[in-house]
Amino acid sequence: MFVYIFLILQGIPNPPHPFEDGEEVYDAIGGLLQGSSADCKNEDDIRDICQQMFNTLKLYRPDLDLCFSPVNFIHFFFHTPPQTVDARKLEKAEAKLKQKQGRRNERDSQKTTSPLVLEEASASQASSKKDSRVDLSGKNRTYDIRIENFDVSFGERSLLQGAELSLSTGRRYGLIGRNGLGKTTLLKMLASRSLRVPAHITILHVEQEVAGDDTGALQSVLESDMVREGLLTEERLLNARIANGTAEGMETVRLSEIYAKLEEIEADKAPARASIILCGLGFSPKMQTLTTKEFSGGWRMRLALARALFAKPDLLLLDEPTNMLDVRAILWLENYLQTWQTTILVVSHDRNFLNAVVTDIIHLHSQRLESYRGDYENFVKTKEDRLKNQQREYEAQFQYREHIQVFIDRFRYNANRAAQVQSKLKLLEKLPELKPLEKETEVTLKFPDNFEKLSPPVLQLDEVEFYYNTDQRLFTQLSVSADLESRICIVGENGAGKSTMLKLLMGELTPVNGIRHAHRNLKIGYFSQHHVDQLDLNVCSIELLLNKFPGRNEEEYRHQLGGYGITGELATRPVASLSGGQKSRVAFAQMTMPCPNFYILDEPTNHLDMETIEALAKALNKFKGGVVLVSHDERLIRLVCRELWVCEHGNVRRVEGGFDEYRDILQEQFRKEGYL
Structure with a gap:
């Protein structure tokens, strides 16, 4: 406050104003005024003075023909000679003012930066006391997974409602569905156990790349087997105690048990098995000796996949594993997973990979999950048969209803047929609701080609x-x-x-x-495999095209995005909130616009x-x-x-x-x- 007054008295134009209202002036110097003036003992009087000071400071302009000296400024407010100021109260007032200014600066910073807050996923699941008792008792040691009546949401959007998921141990499931429906979110809910998976079932979700440090690639894979690593660590500790002569009798027995367990899990063959996995995924013998920090992000993702394959969890969750692989590594992975012994749930859009690997398909659509036995080709055939049967059933029900309605309309006012009409009306009411067949909209893409022919070589x-x-x-x-x-x-x-x-x-x-x-x-139009890095994630798709290609109306940008499936409210969402596939479509729209x-x-x-x-x-x-x-x-x-x-x-x-x-x-x- 006093710094501000001093700046005004020195003629400095428009110094930064530290107060928003008279109440803040009172908070800053009210106590000081009360202690320094005999005429200002009443709290209401002091508040009035503070409001007058705020109004005067707010209205003051250096260009006005107005001269304030320190004497007449103080006289203007207090009408008394200045008294001795209490140093402690002054320090307290200044500290309070500094704290208020800090809070205001923080609020202003938040307003100007406008950080993007993304929605979060959540899951809820109905459960019974019986289920909880069985799970806690540890008696239910099956490795099958059955999750009933659960919902999954992403922000305010409902992705799954009243869904059911059944995974039998040893089966390999392909989770498929359109972009943005929640496949990746479902995997995350399973991995985080937001959905109830029995505690004894180990889960590994290949989602994030391996951290870069001084650990060698081969060693990083070996360390993913926690059981083996734990046994080897305990073995080293016990051998050290035996060598020092500090081991007890029971520890020698424990060491024998560890050796037996290591032999049972074939721990000595682990380095060779880890090396085969790494070679299959493209790591040469030389690369296997490099530290993890020497690899790029793509290769660290391969390391994460290698660790998961080596660790052999009870439930392996893979999200688009072929995205990070070349054709050679994909073919090797197909062969490797065909002999996998535990359960796999994989999200993939690679049709040939699914045909080679999975034993079952889970189709996510219309906020529910439907299971099909067999590979992807079998799913396509079975789905077509189901749709044909549903269409026939719908048409039969529609004709039956029409037949009943014709009878009702014909004899509605016939007294002799009144009982029959009433009977038909009741029958019509009891029939299940007639729902038309749900068909997914067809995806269409178009690359404009209104250009002249060019003579080769192009x-x-x-x-x-x-x-x-x-x-x-x-x-x-x-x-x-x-x-x-x-x-x-x-x-x-x-x-x-x-x-x-x-x-x-x-x-x-x-x-x-x-x-x-x-x-x-x-x-040339170029689509990069790192196309997301070229998109501004903080704006919506319409703004993105507007910034890249200015001068057109919103309808043109919407039409361009609509040609790639980004329609309605999708076009107004921040690009960061879109799924990976939806971001790719935005990148296609941007690439083809010129x-x-x-x-x-x-x-x-x-x-x-x-x-x-x-x-x-x-x-x-x-x-x-x-x-x-x-x-x-x-x-x-x-x-x-x-x-x-x-x-x-x-x-x-x-x-x-x-x-x-x-x-x-x-x-x-x-x-x-x-x-x-």
């Missing part, structure tokens, strides 16, 4: 050499070309240089030697549901421009690509036999290397 790399450092030459004498008719898929192991090659094609990277040639009218005539797509199927992958394949086939894509999705490759290029050993070669030949080559490698 895009070409000629004798290109490229490296990030001289010790690691990625490409030597790389020569490839593409035109507007091209449908090319590039495959190869992670780290072989696929994404680097795409950047060379786009001109984002400059060859060390060689030439990149591109047609002068070539307009109407490119050539697309370069790096892993475009990550997070997309199967219906959208099918729609993507159809859209690419209808598109009249060129397409080069990197993908691990066998279904998309088979539907779209006319050429298959394998990126390996510093070059790119064309596989004449397409994906079938490439798959056979990989399977033969697995057999030779002993990974199967």
Whole structure:
């Protein structure tokens, strides 16, 4: 307060105002006034003075013809000579003022930064006392899981209502459904035990990458087996006590038990088993000796998967495991999981992976879960049969109701038929509610192609050499070309240089030697496998397009997003709150808005549901421009690509036999290397 008055008296223009009202002035100096003036003992008088001071300070402007000296300023308020100020009261008043100013600054900071608060998932489940008693007693040691009558929500949105989930031990379940319906959320609710899973069942959810530290890759995998690690630690402690001569008799007996247990779980074979898993997922012997902090995020995710496979939990939860893998690692994982002994629940949109791995399908739709025996192809056939039966049943019920209604309408006013009409009315009321068949909306994507034809070569790399450092030459004498008719898929192991090659094609990277040639009218649309990093997550999809392509009306942005399934309130939600597949659709909408005539797509199927992958394949086939894509999705490759290029050993070669030949080559490698 006094600092503020001093600044005014010194003629400093518009000093920062520390008070919001007269009450805050009273809080700051009321006690001081009461102790310094004999005329101001009444609390109401002091409050009035504080209000006058606030009004005067608020109205004061340095440009007014008004001169305040320290004497007449004090006289204006107190009409008495200044008294001696109580130092303790002054300190207390200043501390209180400082505290208030701090709170105000904090409020102002919150207003200006406007942090994005995301919704949270929650689950609720009906239970009985009997269920709780059985669970607590420990008598129910079955490894089957049955969760009845549960709800799952995400913020205010209901994802599942009155749902049931049954998982039999040893079965492998594929959880499928459209993007944004709650598949990932359901896995998280199971992993966190927000849904009641028996306490004796161990759960592992492969969700986050392994932390980077000084632990070696192989050792990190070995440490995931907590039972083995616990036994080995106890063995070392007991051997140390025996060596020191401090061990007791019972400890020697315990050591014998530990040795027997280690032999039972084949602990000596664990390093070899962990190494096979790592090799299958693409870790070379040299890579297995590196520390976890030396790997990128993608490789740490592979480590997380390797740890889960090695630990063998009772319930393994996998969320899009193929997203982080190349074709070679996917084929190995398919083979490995086919012999899995415990229960798996996997979310995947890879049709071929599901056909190779799962024994059952769980379909999430209309806020409920439906189970189907068999792989994905069997699910499609069974679902079609169910829909046909439901349609026939609906039509039969509709005709029956129509027949009854015709009788009622015909004889409604006939006295002789009154009893029969009443009977028919009661019969109509007792019939179950007639619900039309629920059909999921068809997904459609379209890539605009209103552009002129370009004469080849449209895009070409000629004798290109490229490296990030001289010790690691990625490409030597790389020569490839593409035109507007091209449908090319590039495959190869992670780290072989696929994404680097795409950047060379786009001109984002400059060859060390060689030439990149591109047609002068070539307009490339690029979809990155890290597309989420290119989106502003704090705005809604409409604002995102507005910021990227200003000058159009909201209806145009909505129309563009609607073409990729982002409609209604989805378009007004913060991008951060969308599912992975919905973010991919926003990225497609952004990529296609300038109407490119050539697309370069790096892993475009990550997070997309199967219906959208099918729609993507159809859209690419209808598109009249060129397409080069990197993908691990066998279904998309088979539907779209006319050429298959394998990126390996510093070059790119064309596989004449397409994906079938490439798959056979990989399977033969697995057999030779002993990974199967």
